[in-house]
Amino acid sequence: MQSLHQRLHLYTESNDTYIFVPAEEGISTQSLTVHRSSGDIVLNRPNTPLPTQARRSPRTIYGIVGLISLSLSEYIIVITGRELRGRLMGHEIYRAADFDILPLNPYVSSHNPPHPVEGHLLALIRSHLREGNFLFGYGWDLTRRLQAQWEGREKDAGRALWEVTDDRFFWNRFLQTRLIDITAANTEQNLSRFILPLIYGTFDLRPAFLHGRHIQLCLISRRSRFRAGTRYFRRGIDHEGHVANFNETEQLLLVEGPTIPGSQRTAIDDYATKLSFVQIRGSVPLFWAEVTTLRYKPDLQIMDLHGTADAMQKHLQEQVSTYGDQSLVNLVNQRGREQHVKEAYERYVSQIDLPRVHYQHFDFHNECKNMRWDRISVLIDRMKDELDKQGYFQLDTANPSSVKYQQGIVRTNCMDNLDRTNVVQASLAKWTINKQLRDLKILPPDAGVDDYEAFSKDFREMWADHADAIATAYGGSGALKSDFTRTNKRTRKGLLEDGVKSVIRYIKNNYFDGARQDAFDLVTGVWIPRKNPAASMFLLADTRPLITRSMPVLASFSMFMICAGFTLPRSSDYSIIYYFIFWFSLFTVALLFILFHGIDYVSWPRLLPLTDVIFYSGPGFRSAHNGKGFKGGQGQTALGKQNRWLGVGKDPEEVEMGTMKKRTD
Template identity: 70%
Template sequence: MRHIHQRLQLYTQGNDTYIFIPPDAVGAQSLTLHRASGELALNPPHSLPPSARRSGKIIYGILGIISLSLSEYVIVMTGREFKGRLMGHDIYRATDFDLLPLNPNINVFNPPHPVEAHLLALVRSHLTGGVFFFSYTWDLTRRLQAQWETREKDADRPFWETADDRFFWNKFLQTRLIELTIGNSSQNLSPYILPIMYGTFDIRNAVLHGRTMQICLISRRSRFRAGTRYFRRGIDHDGHVANFNETEQLLLVEDDGAAQAAGGEFGTQMSFVQIRGSVPVFWAEVNTLRYKPDLQVMDLQDTSDMMRKHLQEQVSIYGPQALVNLVNRKGHEQPVKEAFERYVSQLNLPDVRYQYFDFHNECKHMRWDRISVLIDELETDLKRYGYFHLTSNEPESVRLQRGTVRTNCMDNLDRTNVVQAALARWTLNQQLKSLGILPPDGTIDAYEGISQDFREMWADHADAIANAYGGSGALKSDFTRTSKRTRKGLFEDGVKSLLRYFKNNFFDGARQDGFDLIAGNWVPRKTPASSMFLVTDPRPLVTRSMPVLASFSLFMICAGLTLPRTSDYSLFYYFLVWFALLSLALIFITIHGIDYVSWPRLIPSTEYIYYTGPGFRSAHHGKGFGGDDRPKTRSGTTMSAKWLNSGRKRTTAVEEGEKKRVD
């Protein structure tokens, strides 16, 4: 497989070019980017112009090129952190980034237009807030079995060609480099195209009964329908689901009595893969500042087709599927469970089996041992699907994994994490027994060292996925870390739930915009004036003034209670006025709560907020006095629809050039 340059030295030639030179690759071609035209070209070795000036920073990879309103920018990685060595390959996390403008008149820290400044802030926020992993010599986007099955075909192919398209996070950013490389042997930029993965990576060493081993946990997040908790739910019209993650647990074991294999590889390699993803129907939860958002399930004509497309894709990739649904059978979540079951029953796909587990009811009163009931119900599937097993002294694999368990709860976070960790533990025990490391009735729980590492890995993995999607660490992580549910854990879950509430309601709009910008779901026009809706607040004055009124009223009440008195007059009427104004402001904010949520601005959420077709809607809170009669009234709900769509013409994506989906 062709190599990727691990270090690049940046040179600039006035305001004309950026030149990237690989200092460690003898005889390698350098890459020149002409700033005026955006043209990329490879140069002969040792052809640096004498007028070029060297930059002080070492670049560890080019993530790609992004086009904003006033300029294009090269996104480069200027910091990396070594995270571990997997089968002889170094794995890194990207830590620092720089944006190099092509337009010489642009200062990335002080752009000349507020729209450009806003878009740059979205890019920086996404890069610094994300968790990106990569390797120069190992395809981190693909599971071990997939790499082994195509090893001969991929031997001389560059990484960007072999990478799993779902987990090639910077695929859109690398579009220009890839397009220039395809079919152009004289301009092969493959050594400069570095795929990165958004997810988790952890690897631990262990010794059990004299056998040296490593346990590695990798989670890969799909770039399709990516986003935040309440702004990306369910399925889309391409069959992609929100918060889709592939999780691979690797077990690497030295051969009995033998030293570690050459190159740092272990003689026995095992892989167990699970997946998670949102319930594959059209549904959403509409934020209204209430702790429980309004639930919306949309019965669209193509729901069955999109669910079939999604499930058949998973079957084609992983084999037969066991769908484990952990959504509650009662209360707020019930309609989502019923919709899932109804469509699965209608499709009746041959390689898909549905398994429901009432998590909260089965495990109530901290009876977390009841998860064993689900494992017993899945045991036949787990044994039939198996895991991937490869040994260094055998030309063929010992066994293949022929199916996967797809787990989901409402968010695919907390309950899903607990169940996936339990399934991974069960499989790890089976693997160690098959190697003779554990006795037939043994379990890793009897060995505190390896058991603790296992729990910590899965707990850290759960926190990372929950932070990326929900805005806080995972709930129930005390059980994952200690195998016990504690009162301290319940308190910590309460704090995390409040943190999720504030982030989901007041900060996630900008985070969602960052996802859509980096993934290429929305492409800015070259006229920043047409995107002023990104930096202006079109809400009516009365709507904008209510938080100010509430804050000032609260300040005046606190002042009346704490400041020294200068007269003997009663403060009854003083407090009456300010309490009345505070109450008025809070009531208005509650009734019009939808106007105070931080909504995405690049791709508005009006499609499901004001959905009026068949399906289920739990309530119409926060839309003003008109509620679901928004189209018939001039109340606050009408204003909500107006400001959410302001600054946009109802034309097609091709006509506007604003939306672009990367397939």
């Protein structure tokens, strides 16, 4: 596999060009020139001299993330800071720690854009880059699990890194489109060494020593770029079979061979046995949503569309073709509001009846109530036969012909695919690593990793950190119930921490996730800006009616006057009573108005409005119609009357249920 340039020097020639020169070899290798006025990208011949007026940037470039076109200019996104996360099988793995955005238009500044729409779009990109966890390696394909790399080793020989990636987890695939298209169209302009694939996920690598054997324990998660987004604005499935919050999690166990006492240890990266165990998670593959209304529990909505069975079948067949047999573990409650999701899921799984798909339900909250978290063992006992049959991937360096393959996978979900899913996946991973170590004769048949505190602590912390990272990316806060993963016990302190995290999630999901969702849609190419920034002024305008916008101000001012009333001089008791009655009445009216029109106060995505989901009236289930005004669900709110403040009124988008179409110029 072709290696990538690890360090680039950036030269600028006045306002005409950007020149990227590989730092390792200088101009003796092929540098890359980007002409700012025309946007042309040219791979220079070896030993091409730099222009005499070219000036070098003081910052080193560690990779090109890609190019994105906004309203006024195209921009090159580059990595200007990286953090070493570990060395996996001889390859260094980095996290992108800092970025820069370089405008091609010489009359546009990325730090002080001339139009507010351009500034808003740049702010979305910066927030996405700042909040995301982006990982990469220059010589190791982080997008693919170990088994897939082994199976494709002959076909991948001599190919570029971007050519062999798993397209689902190549997070910046849309941003790299220009470079990839140039490479594919012209063999003389092969830009492959400049195309750096990133994953959005986690990477944790820890050394261990167990019964005289050096071990590396590694955990990698990969987030799919399809149907990507935030907790309440990306649920369920689309018509292509992609589900929200889809993550592949791979647990690697690297074990050195047996050594004779007193002998010298082999190279640090030379592990005799490599083992991999993979799990996946993803939203319940139905057309469903939770409509936020400022209430703590959103309105649950299941849309019984004609294409539901086809979409679910596409999704499951893709998983079967990729991983083998599917064990679907559904952790949603069998009573209450979640019951309807469970029943709809089971109905469609039964209807499509795929032979290699096996479903089972585990009512997590009911089974583990009263802090009886040891009850997760009930699920493990149920799944032992399937886990034994699916197995894990094992490669022995001394005998590469006797490879064991993982023949199937467990797909776990709860409502968010975060908290309950994290606990169950960690438990399945522990069961598997115990089996792996016993099979290798490192642990005796009756022992487990919990018997070795140092190893067990690293394992628990690794899975808890992984859970927090996935939960923060999707839900806005660290994972709930992570105290059990970290300590093997559910504690009252953990319950208190979960309460704080729940409050953080509520605030972010209701007041900040609209902009976060817009950033996902912009960076992954789901929404493409028009070249005229005036056509996108809806992104900045608040077109809600004046009464809707004034209510939070009225409530805040009323509360201020109530507090001030305690310090005012009193001419009589009657006057102060009337004073408080007046301001309490205004505060109550404002609060009730906000409550009954809650949808108008949620931070909704503006690039791809969810109006069709909010006002869906077809077959299915809806738990309530809160937050739509005093005639709930009759379209009497600002959102129902005009749909303009979400962007639909001024700049219509073509939005279908469960799928989205790109905007074109």
